[in-house]
Amino acid sequence: MQIHKLKPYHILDCEHLNSIQSECIFIIQNKLSTWQGDTWIDSTDCTIQFYKQCSSLREWLAQNNWKVKTTAITYIDGTEKRRNIPPHIDQLPILTRVNIPILNCDQAIVSLFSISDEYRKTLDLKDQESCSLDINQCTKINEYFLKQPIVFNTQVPHSVDPIPDAQYPRIMLTLTLFDELLDYLK
Numbered sequence: 363m364q365i366h367k368l369k370p371y372h373i374l375d376c377e378h379l380n381s382i383q384s385e386c387i388f389i390i391q392n393k394l395s396t397w398q399g400d401t402w403i404d405s406t407d408c409t410i411q412f413y414k415q416c417s418s419l420r421e422w423l424a425q426n427n428w429k430v431k432t433t434a435i436t437y438i439d440g441t442e443k444r445r446n447i448p449p450h451i452d453q454l455p456i457l458t459r460v461n462i463p464i465l466n467c468d469q470a471i472v473s474l475f476s477i478s479d480e481y482r483k484t485l486d487l488k489d490q491e492s493c494s495l496d497i498n499q500c501t502k503i504n505e506y507f508l509k510q511p512i513v514f515n516t517q518v519p520h521s522v523d524p525i526p527d528a529q530y531p532r533i534m535l536t537l538t539l540f541d542e543l544l545d546y547l548k
């Protein structure tokens with residue numbers, strides 16, 4: 363199956379979104395001083411603490427019967443120079459992620475691109491955190507604002523650009539699951 367030819371994303375129902383957001387913001391406010399950089403990938407201990415405190419997220423995961431492999435919080439405070447993320451493809455072997463908007467995610471446009479099969483063959487998608495792309499090889503096909511939780515197809519080229527006068531911090535929660543959610547993208 364050619365993963366990149368599936369849908370780029372699928373919007374998920376989540377009646378718990380408001381509570382997930384407020385629980386996450388509460389946890390983040392209490393943890394922020396211990397973070398390094400703008401992306402915080404949990405240690406096991408942090409993950410346990412995080413899920414202990416985020417009961418609405420636990421409930422939503424249980425409802426869907428999803429088992430989480432990794433949890434990451436992206437926290438962009440807006441003071442950094444690198445405010446936009448140029449076109450790239452996320453690292454294999456993970457094919458799908460669940461992205462949940464926590465705060466100000468509607469302040470950035472996620473653009474989606476297509477690239478030719480020839481160009482894709484020249485890329486090394488396994489070796490690095492993400493694979494940067496030559497903008498001249500990318501054709502924009504769509505864009506969205508992360509307002510609802512989504513299943514995201516990591517193999518679709520994408521970029522993130524804040525809107526003018528964007529509000530910060532921008533906070534997003536990203537989960538990878540033990541089972542890939544490819545059925546949502548068909």
Ligand SMILES: [Fe+2]
Binds near residue numbers: 450492
């Ligand atoms: Fe990405």
